[in-house]
């Protein structure tokens with residue numbers, strides 16, 4: 577079993593969907609990655625920053641799930657990163673209403689000593705320079721570096737993003753962002769161009785339409801589990817990435833074949849995340865529920881066809 581180090585935001589989110597609206601609740605890319613990875617029982621550490629306004633109870637909840645938060649700096653007189661978004665009726669697209677970087681603006685990540693040899697590193701959605709700084713601090717070269725990003729960072733730090741992309745193995749990115757980054761509409765062509773920017777593996781997330789994995793000439797597609805109710809898609813992408821990394825850290829096998837399973841595990845966990853607002857569903861999720869749904873997933877995609 578490998579160690580997993582994840583850097584990302586630990587945040588307050590305020591979310592509006594056609595089903596309702598929340599005040600400031602727990603969110604952040606690092607939080608969702610950590611909660612997903614905790615399902616695999618791998619030793620997971622989060623590197624992030626919060627302000628003095630961040631409830632201790634949230635960190636305690638993560639610790640109780642085995643997530644190490646020694647790398648979460650608390651800036652006593654600072655304010656926690658705040659993001660607010662509104663989902664459209666299709667629940668697949670959203671508008672960012674507010675991004676207040678707050679303590680993130682001057683954040684210098686510090687990787688705890690006992691995670692400087694983590695075999696799997698997840699560079700969650702953050703400024704590319706912050707992501708690079710985490711890699712700089714690793715004392716042992718990780719077996720696998722996965723990076724997630726979003727349009728916000730492409731808009732304000734594209735050159736830095738290109739630099740850090742040269743140092744990673746896998747990028748996870750959503751379809752619109754893949755198009756923005758590559759300038760290509762076709763996702764097959766977009767993946768090729770992104771591949772040329774550095775990462776050997778390109779994972780394109782398509783929300784309710786599943787995810788694609790590209791590696792040179794190889795391609796794999798996993799659907800998302802069709803759900804009767806999608807309540808709040810926030811964090812689904814990070815949950816997917818956390819599940820993907822958690823599974824690879826647990827199995828210690830970073831081959832294309834095993835990444836296919838990692839995609840299924842990631843998609844499976846993401847299907848829970850969207851069932852309630854914020855982190856709520858991931859906090860209460862049990863192993864039994866995960867296993868049961870994996871069976872449903874298998875059922876959904878299995879067919880036996882005779883090709884003459």
Ligand code: AMP
Pocket residue numbers: 585587588589603604605659675701702703726728729809810811812813814815
């Ligand atoms: P996802 O729905 O997986 O794309 O992730 C949503 C999470 O990302 C929310 O919980 C936000 O707190 C966090 N987030 C939103 N904008 C940013 C940003 N610019 N950088 C890092 N994290 C962000």
